[in-house]
Amino acid sequence: MLPRMPMAPMAPGFASVVPPRVAADLCGRLKARAKEGLVSAEDVAAVATEVGVPLSHAYVALGGEPMLQLRIAKAVQIAACTGACQAKGSMALLERLLELKAERAAAGQAGIEVVPRGCLNLCEQAPALLSRSDDGVHPHPRVRPEDLAELVAALCED
């Protein structure tokens, strides 16, 4: 059995929009639903509803737990930083991505998966995203929420 790695320390002065007690509750509920460390997007939505928090907060909790991963079935994945970049605009990106995901599903368009990550190694270019599609893996530095619809449409080749 591999040794359990310690959690990375939070950046100095970093305060998540999700209070630690709420994040721990969300994490515990996600772990209870996990199968072999994987949870579905439906699990994340169900846990947010159970706790009565915005969907983005459940994604923040998931992104902060390295022992849990999102089960990904969609061809286009967009990773958002749910770590220290919350203070640099990443929460607005995460919330807009989740809106676009829901809008696309309602419209019957090709789906996207929104993937929370504690860090994308793009800290100096925050708020940033990392996409994975048929075109490969690409960083998207200094993204604005108002640019996301166009970016998602391009990745999905609408």
Ligand code: FES
């Ligand atoms: S903490 Fe957000 S990209 Fe590193």
